[in-house]
Amino acid sequence: xxxxxxxxxxxxxxxxxxxxxxxxxxxxxxxxxxxxxxxxxxxxxxxxxxxxxxxxxxxxxxxxxxxxxxxxxxxxxxxxxxxxxxxxxxxxxxxxxxxxxxxxxxxxxxxxxxxxxxxxxxxxxxxxxxxxxxxxxxxxxxxxxxxxxxxxxxxxxxxxxxxxxxxxxxxxxxxxxxxxxxxxxxxxxxxxxxxxxxxxxxxxxxxxxxxxxxxxxxxxxxxxxxxxxxxxxxxxxxxxxxxxxxxxxxxxxxxxxxxxxxxxxxxxxxxxxxxxxxxxxxxxxxxxxxxxxxxxxxxxxxxxxxxxxxxxxxxxxxxxxxxxxxxxxxxxxxxxxxxxxxxxxxxxxxxxxxxxxxxxxxxxxxxxxxxxx
Numbered sequence: 001x002x003x004x005x006x007x008x009x010x011x012x013x014x015x016x017x018x019x020x021x022x023x024x025x026x027x028x029x030x031x032x033x034x035x036x037x038x039x040x041x042x043x044x045x046x047x048x049x050x051x052x053x054x055x056x057x058x059x060x061x062x063x064x065x066x067x068x069x070x071x072x073x074x075x076x077x078x079x080x081x082x083x084x085x086x087x088x089x090x091x092x093x094x095x096x097x098x099x100x101x102x103x104x105x106x107x108x109x110x111x112x113x114x115x116x117x118x119x120x121x122x123x124x125x126x127x128x129x130x131x132x133x134x135x136x137x138x139x140x141x142x143x144x145x146x147x148x149x150x151x152x153x154x155x156x157x158x159x160x161x162x163x164x165x166x167x168x169x170x171x172x173x174x175x176x177x178x179x180x181x182x183x184x185x186x187x188x189x190x191x192x193x194x195x196x197x198x199x200x201x202x203x204x205x206x207x208x209x210x211x212x213x214x215x216x217x218x219x220x221x222x223x224x225x226x227x228x229x230x231x232x233x234x235x236x237x238x239x240x241x242x243x244x245x246x247x248x249x250x251x252x253x254x255x256x257x258x259x260x261x262x263x264x265x266x267x268x269x270x271x272x273x274x275x276x277x278x279x280x281x282x283x284x285x286x287x288x289x290x291x292x293x294x295x296x297x298x299x300x301x302x303x304x305x306x307x308x309x310x311x312x313x314x315x316x317x318x319x320x321x322x323x324x325x326x327x328x329x330x331x332x333x334x335x336x337x338x339x340x341x342x343x344x345x346x347x348x349x350x351x352x353x354x355x356x357x358x359x360x361x362x363x364x365x366x367x368x369x370x371x372x373x
Contacts, residue, residue, distance in 0.1 A: 018107040022052040022355060023100055025124065027059040027089040030116030031201045031222065037086040039330040040113040044071065044087065045080030046351040053106070057099050058089035059114070065099055066091035100131050109358045110135040111351075113330065117196055120327045121147035134362030136354045137305040138326040146301055146326045149227045150195045156321060159300035161293060164312070164320050166229040168195065171220050182228065183212050189231040192216055194223035205231065232320060234312035237280055239294040240328075240339040241307045242350075244357060248298050250291035251339040255280035276335055278342045282313065289319055297324055305357050308336045 024047065026040030027033055040056070047054055056068040068091040071083070102108045110133055112124045122144035128135040138146065146152050150168035157163065165186060169177060183190065183206075192215035194202040202222040206212035219226040236258070240251035257275040280287070294309035301307075301324055308328035312320045328336040340350050 018105060020052055020355070020359070021055050021102075021106050021108050022047055023108055023110045024054065024056045025059065025110060025112045025114060025119075026056065026087055027061070028114040028116070028119045029059065029061060029063050030114070030118055030120075031197065032115035033061055034086065035329060035331070036113055036115050036119070037089065039115065039334070041083050041085065041087045042330050042347075043111060043113050043351055045083055046348040047111075048080045049348045050352055052355070055099075056087065058087070058091055059119075060089050063118075064093055065096050067094050067099060096127060097131065100128065100133055102133060107359065108133040109355050109362075111355065111358075112137065113327065115327055115329065116201070117147065121196060134358045136358045138303045138307065142302040142304065143326050146303070146307070146324045147196050148225070149193060149323060150225050152301060152324060153227070155300055156297060159296065161297055161300065161321050162319065164229045164232050164322070166227055168225060168227050169216075171224045174216065174220065177216075179213055179216065180209055183209055186228065186230040190215075191229045191231055192219045193227045193229070194219045195225035195227050196223045207231075232312045232314070234314040234320070235280075235282075236322075237282065237290055237311045237313045237319070238335050238339070239290050239309050239311070240336045240343075241294050241298045241303065241309060242305075242340065242345070242353065242357075244361060245299075245302065245304050248295055248303075250294050251343040251345075252279040253282065253287050253290045254278035254335050254339045254342075255282070256335060274333065276333070276338055278335070278338050286313065286317070286319075293319060293321060297321055304361060305354055306336070 024040055024044055026036045028036055044054065044056060054072055056071045058066045058068045060066065066089065068087065070091065071087055100108060100110055110128050112119055112135060114120055114124060120143060122140040125135060125140045125143050129140060145155060153163060153166060167182065189207045190212060191203060191205050202219050204215040204218060206215045216226065236256040237253050238256060239253045241248050243249050255277040257277065290311060297309050298307055303326060308325045310322040312322055314320065328334065330337055337347050337350055341347060345353065
C-alpha cells in the first residue's frame with residue numbers, strides 16, 4: 001500500500017494564513033532518554049529540508065524543559081549533516097506553556113519524539129490538549145493504552161486479535177505469586193517485561209526458574225505492573241501504519257532478524273546488529289494478513305498518526321500480535337521509516353505527512369467544538 005503525501009508547510013497546516021512552527025520535543029525523564037535524542041536528531045534533519053519554522057525543545061533527565069537554541073542554529077547555518085549523532089539537551093530553561101503555546105500569526109504542531117513514560121504515554125499529549133495545540137501521533141487515550149502492555153493486551157483480546165499466552169502481575173502480588181507454577185504453565189521459557197516501558201528496556205528472557213525469579217524482580221524495578229509471556233519461536237514481522245483514525249494505511253511488512261537470542265536494547269540502538277529485511281520475505285497472502293491485522297489493532301487501540309505493529313509469524317503460518325508502538329524509533333536502524341520508504345514514502349515526506357496529519361486532526365476537532373457550542 002502506498003501513500004500520496006504533500007510535504008509543503010502550507011498543506012501541512014489546514015489553518016490558512018498562519019505559518020507553522022514545528023516544536024520537536026526530545027530527551028525526557030524515561031530510561032529511553034538517549035534513544036529519544038538520537039531519534040530526534042534524524043527527525044530534525046528531515047524537517048530542516050522542509051519549510052517549517054523549527055523550534056527544538058529539550059527535556060533533561062530531571063524534567064527541566066529547555067529551548068534548544070544551539071541545535072536550531074547548527075541545523076539552519078550548516079545544514080542537517082552538521083548535527084551531532086544525538087541532540088544535546090542543553091539550552092535556555094523555560095516553561096512548557098511558553099515553549100508550546102502559539103504566538104501571534106502562527107500554528108504550532110508539537111512533534112513529541114519522546115520514547116517511554118512521561119512522553120509516549122499520554123502525558124505530553126494531554127499537555128498539548130490543555131494548551132490547544134496540534135501534536136504528532138496518537139491521542140491521550142491511545143498513547144496511554146498502548147504504553148501499558150497489560151491493558152493493551154486486554155483490549156486486543158476483546159477485539160479478537162491473536163496474541164501469545166500471557167499474564168500480568170502487580171507488585172503487590174509478587175510476594176504471594178506461585179512463580180514455579182506460573183513458569184510451568186507458560187511453557188518453561190518466558191519473556192518478562194515492564195508493562196509501561198519500551199525499546200526493550202527491562203525486558204529479559206528466562207529459561208529456568210532461577211532466571212525467571214530474577215527477571216520478575218528486575219522488571220518490577222521499572223514498573224509496578226509487569227507482563228509475563230510465553231516465549232514464541234517465530235519470525236519477527238513488523239508493519240507500519242500511517243494515517244487518521246478513519247483513513248489509515250499499512251506499509252509493506254518488514255522482518256527483524258535479531259543479532260542476539262532476542263532483540264535487547266543494545267541490539268536495537270547501540271550495536272545495530274539486528275538485520276532489517278524490507279520488504280519481509282513472506283508470501284503475498286501472509287503480507288496481506290499482517291497488514292490487515294495491523295490496521296485492526298490500530299483501530300481497536302484508537303491510534304492516530306502513526307504506529308508500528310509487531311507480530312510473530314509461527315512455522316504453522318499463524319500470526320500473533322506482540323505489541324503496538326505509538327512513537328516508534330527514528331534512528332538509522334529503525335524499522336518504521338524503513339518500511340515506509342520501501343512503500344513509497346521517503347523519510348522527509350514521512351515527517352511532513354505526520355505533521356500534516358497532526359494539523360488536520362487539530363483543525364477537525366476545533367471545527368467540531370465550534371459546532372457543539
